[in-house]
Amino acid sequence: MSGGADPSNLSLAGLSCRYGAFTAVDALDLEVRAGEFVSLLGPSGCGKTTTLRMIAGFVRPTAGTIRLDGRVISSPGAVLAPEKRGMSMIFQSYAIWPNMTVAENVAFGLKLRHLGRDAIAAKVGEILETVRLKALADRYPAELSGGQQQRVALARAIVIQPRVLLLDEPLSNLDANLREEMRYEIRRLHDVFRFTTVYVTHDQGEAMVTSDRIAVMNQGRIEQIDAPYTLYTRPRTAFVARFIGRTNLLEGRRSGDRVAFPGFDLPAGMLEAGEEAGAVTYAVRPHSLALSRQAPAAGEDAAIAVSLAERAFLGESWTYVVALPQDGARLSVTAAPSHVFDVGDRLWLTLDPRQMVPLAPESRG
Amino acid sequence: MTGVPSRLAAGARPRRLGAFLRLDPSALAWMAVVAVLVFLVVSPLARLLASSFQSPETGAWTLANYVTAFGRMRNLEVLGTSLLYAGCVTVVAVGFAVPVAWAVARSDMPGKGMVRALILGAFITPPYLGAIGWILLAGPNAGWLNRAWMALTGASGGIVNVYSFAGLVFVTALYAFPYIFVFATDALDRVSTEMEEAATILGASSAQTTLRVTLPLVTPAILAGAIVVFLDTVALFGTPAIIALPARIRVMTLQLWQYFEYPVRAEVAAAYSLPLVGITVALFWAQRLILGRKGYVALTGKGGSRALTRLGPYRWVAFAYALLVIALAVLLPFAALGQAAFSTAWGQGFSLGNLTLQNFVRLATDANARDTIGHSFTFAAATGCLAVLLAVVAGYVVTRRLMPGGFLLGILCMTPLVIPGIVLAIGFYATYSTPPIALYGTAAILILAFTTRFLPIAYVNAVAGLRTLNPEMEEAVRILGGSRTRAVSRVVVPLLKKSLIGSWLLVFIPAVRELSTALFLVGPNTRVISVMMLDLSENGSFETLAALGFVLLTVTIAIVLLGYRLVGRDFMLRRS
Numbered sequence A: 001m002s003g004g005a006d007p008s009n010l011s012l013a014g015l016s017c018r019y020g021a022f023t024a025v026d027a028l029d030l031e032v033r034a035g036e037f038v039s040l041l042g043p044s045g046c047g048k049t050t051t052l053r054m055i056a057g058f059v060r061p062t063a064g065t066i067r068l069d070g071r072v073i074s075s076p077g078a079v080l081a082p083e084k085r086g087m088s089m090i091f092q093s094y095a096i097w098p099n100m101t102v103a104e105n106v107a108f109g110l111k112l113r114h115l116g117r118d119a120i121a122a123k124v125g126e127i128l129e130t131v132r133l134k135a136l137a138d139r140y141p142a143e144l145s146g147g148q149q150q151r152v153a154l155a156r157a158i159v160i161q162p163r164v165l166l167l168d169e170p171l172s173n174l175d176a177n178l179r180e181e182m183r184y185e186i187r188r189l190h191d192v193f194r195f196t197t198v199y200v201t202h203d204q205g206e207a208m209v210t211s212d213r214i215a216v217m218n219q220g221r222i223e224q225i226d227a228p229y230t231l232y233t234r235p236r237t238a239f240v241a242r243f244i245g246r247t248n249l250l251e252g253r254r255s256g257d258r259v260a261f262p263g264f265d266l267p268a269g270m271l272e273a274g275e276e277a278g279a280v281t282y283a284v285r286p287h288s289l290a291l292s293r294q295a296p297a298a299g300e301d302a303a304i305a306v307s308l309a310e311r312a313f314l315g316e317s318w319t320y321v322v323a324l325p326q327d328g329a330r331l332s333v334t335a336a337p338s339h340v341f342d343v344g345d346r347l348w349l350t351l352d353p354r355q356m357v358p359l360a361p362e363s364r365g
Numbered sequence B: 001m002t003g004v005p006s007r008l009a010a011g012a013r014p015r016r017l018g019a020f021l022r023l024d025p026s027a028l029a030w031m032a033v034v035a036v037l038v039f040l041v042v043s044p045l046a047r048l049l050a051s052s053f054q055s056p057e058t059g060a061w062t063l064a065n066y067v068t069a070f071g072r073m074r075n076l077e078v079l080g081t082s083l084l085y086a087g088c089v090t091v092v093a094v095g096f097a098v099p100v101a102w103a104v105a106r107s108d109m110p111g112k113g114m115v116r117a118l119i120l121g122a123f124i125t126p127p128y129l130g131a132i133g134w135i136l137l138a139g140p141n142a143g144w145l146n147r148a149w150m151a152l153t154g155a156s157g158g159i160v161n162v163y164s165f166a167g168l169v170f171v172t173a174l175y176a177f178p179y180i181f182v183f184a185t186d187a188l189d190r191v192s193t194e195m196e197e198a199a200t201i202l203g204a205s206s207a208q209t210t211l212r213v214t215l216p217l218v219t220p221a222i223l224a225g226a227i228v229v230f231l232d233t234v235a236l237f238g239t240p241a242i243i244a245l246p247a248r249i250r251v252m253t254l255q256l257w258q259y260f261e262y263p264v265r266a267e268v269a270a271a272y273s274l275p276l277v278g279i280t281v282a283l284f285w286a287q288r289l290i291l292g293r294k295g296y297v298a299l300t301g302k303g304g305s306r307a308l309t310r311l312g313p314y315r316w317v318a319f320a321y322a323l324l325v326i327a328l329a330v331l332l333p334f335a336a337l338g339q340a341a342f343s344t345a346w347g348q349g350f351s352l353g354n355l356t357l358q359n360f361v362r363l364a365t366d367a368n369a370r371d372t373i374g375h376s377f378t379f380a381a382a383t384g385c386l387a388v389l390l391a392v393v394a395g396y397v398v399t400r401r402l403m404p405g406g407f408l409l410g411i412l413c414m415t416p417l418v419i420p421g422i423v424l425a426i427g428f429y430a431t432y433s434t435p436p437i438a439l440y441g442t443a444a445i446l447i448l449a450f451t452t453r454f455l456p457i458a459y460v461n462a463v464a465g466l467r468t469l470n471p472e473m474e475e476a477v478r479i480l481g482g483s484r485t486r487a488v489s490r491v492v493v494p495l496l497k498k499s500l501i502g503s504w505l506l507v508f509i510p511a512v513r514e515l516s517t518a519l520f521l522v523g524p525n526t527r528v529i530s531v532m533m534l535d536l537s538e539n540g541s542f543e544t545l546a547a548l549g550f551v552l553l554t555v556t557i558a559i560v561l562l563g564y565r566l567v568g569r570d571f572m573l574r575r576s
Helices: A046-058 A102-112 A116-130 A146-158 A177-194 A204-210 A230-233 A239-243 B003-021 B025-052 B066-071 B073-104 B114-125 B127-138 B145-155 B167-191 B195-200 B206-234 B238-244 B252-258 B266-292 B312-339 B356-364 B369-398 B407-418 B421-432 B444-468 B471-479 B484-495 B497-513 B518-522 B531-538 B542-568
Strands: A010-019 A022-032 A038-039 A064-066 A072-073 A088-090 A164-168 A196-201 A213-218 A222-227 A248-255 A258-261 A264-267 A277-286 A289-292 A302-313 A318-323 A332-337 A346-351 A357-359
Touching: A010 A046, A010 A146, A022 A064, A022 A222, A022 A258, A038 A204, A038 A239, A046 A196, A072 B356, A088 A146, A088 B195, A102 A213, A102 B266, A116 A146, A116 B167, A146 A177, A146 A289, A146 B266, A177 A204, A196 A204, A204 A230, A204 B145, A213 A230, A213 A239, A222 A230, A222 A239, A239 A357, A248 A332, A248 B407, A258 B127, A258 B421, A264 A302, A264 B407, A277 A289, A289 A302, A289 A332, A289 B407, A332 B421, B025 B266, B025 B369, B025 B421, B025 B444, B066 B266, B073 B114, B073 B206, B073 B252, B073 B266, B073 B312, B114 B167, B114 B312, B114 B542, B127 B167, B127 B238, B127 B531, B127 B542, B167 B206, B167 B238, B195 B206, B206 B266, B238 B252, B238 B531, B252 B266, B266 B407, B266 B421, B312 B542, B356 B369, B356 B542, B369 B407, B369 B444, B369 B484, B369 B497, B369 B531, B407 B444, B421 B444, B421 B518, B444 B518, B471 B484, B484 B497, B497 B531, B497 B542
Parallel strands: A038 A196, A038 A213, A088 A164, A164 A196
Antiparallel strands: A010 A022, A010 A064, A064 A072, A213 A222, A248 A258, A248 A277, A258 A264, A277 A357, A289 A346, A302 A318, A302 A346, A318 A332
């Protein structure tokens, strides 16, 4: 697949969309670099699909602009029609046309571009090879499985070499195993073609496998945009920390050079800067906590006496829930399968202060 | 504790035997349904087929009836005319229906609600009543349109003549196109927006999207509607009787009718009617072939808000076309009929002296007319109840797989769909006009024939309704100790109440106006409105006829509105 347009960069500035009193997207800024794969991740109703549909040109913004390679393609005053954007999109329902064969579906966009018959046949053949559907070219969609339909949708979107590829929860109609497989497929295709891609999903696993960067959205805004690793290890808000993986939130209060938590305190110097004096919330991942029967040797880590309240064995790990002595606040701890404890055991909980991430105070509701 | 299981096990055997002896009431119910379906569907058809091969005098097997029916060139030409007539009507009806359906469902044309409502008006208008309206409008010389033309241009003759092949096709299409409209709008409403957006984002303009994605996606629905129109037209009796007969155009149904004039030759009619069944079966088979491997499952799109095609100034063009269609189908003929209904003599035009209520008074005071109106509504109501009851029981047996081979029940319920009304009537006449079961001339034979004719409507609705119910809701009744009968009466029927009222209405409305089945089966004491209208039109009593049509339509509209209130909007304009 050579000779296509170079991928474009996409820039959203102050983008808003209101439906009456309801604000679906609220002054959103986002830069997607050429060839980059960015996911919009968030719970339902966070505005991610509306954002995607504004990028596609199906929805008109009520404020802000969308630029493609510097040219304004959407603003409240004027919206470039979707068919003129040179983008392509993969829909939640796949939207494979049932009256056309696989090959006809894939050729549709090429025919609109007035390519010659041979060129179309060659490109269709090539892309069907890439998505491993060559043998099914003459089938009708009703004769395909869900995963195969998904591949048709991918092929149809990719074959036109879009300036931007948009995906709207493309895997949500697949069963769990296939979903897992298709994540890697989507990433593999991106590694091959390097299209500028915006991917909407509510599934953090999908976003982490596929994306260069993930934008976590909440109530029409981007809470944080970062590479998957950074997002996981350095969440900036409680919302992000909770949405990406499981997490424990610890409420601390800084007074002088110590930060007091329920049941223990730590020297402020060991923790990442909680700005001034006052309340600070820290996020701690369950697997950065450890449990032991004996008190650990005094070191950098904090050790707290706790009691084990609940446990669940998940096969690859244990999830323990321990209660802190002072106010009974509960923390989740992930431990290796060989670390077996019983409910009611009195244990020592070890915390590594370097893995405690301070969170920005909640800005809104 | 240990004693309990063994006691249960010991008790199990005799109880199973007991259950075998005391038949489950639900088993009795389905056996009754099988018996009724044999009576309604199998036996008339078998009799029809048999009598077409039998000599009426000796009962010996013979092909003589077929020789009589098809051995004459003239009869074959009549068959050809019927097919040509139905083909032309289908094409014209598609031309009326599809553009309006698209504009109503997928564009920003103004006045959509009004257009939909008036097309519903055309839908519930009996075709023969519309045909009478068009005689008043386009009868040579005396028709309103011709008179207007002559007054405007000073010409000595009219320009349109309803008594012609073109007139016949046009008038038939005006009351047939709503089928295609209903099928097409329903499909267009369900085409997933994402299907269209997928084309748009790949670079298709809205015209390209409409022509290459949207319309192909609804083609199966349009095709299905067109097939219904074609078959309906081949089997249509009323409009040809009113228009083709005076125009000396001969079609099959009129020919069949002739076999029932003295001397009655039911066996020749049977032979002559069987190609109608053949054509029907062939068309449905062809439809399957055409659709082939393409699955249209993807039509089940999500509803909700959808982007409509903006037509700009062209939306007024679309509106003008829709207005033209509904003016031709509803506004003009109804105006003409309305004028006639309140006139002493319709030809005298609009004047105070011509205004009268006499036509309605005559209907109200004449015992015969009163009885006729009463028959139509009571027979139709009884038909509705019987068809719905039968359909629910049969549908339940089929959807819940209560008996092996239950799907045969479904096939039996759907079979009348491929039997034109006139053929069905001939079958009933052949089977139930002579002992041992002599029902000819009774209300029962009409109700039973109507039930058979409209059973597919009720059955399709019942099955669609039952499919929406999770069987676990009934299993919950049974695991708590309720019988299946109780599960049906306490859970299924209450949940399907709306849907059942809807299918009752969908059976009632066509049954009130049914002509072709009634024509062969009415006796002197069981006349119905449709047959009376045909007699009035033969006598040229258009004023009384219009008044009768007015009564029929008023009651039908009242019932449709009641249906809207009970069942919710659009129960009629939904394809089932």
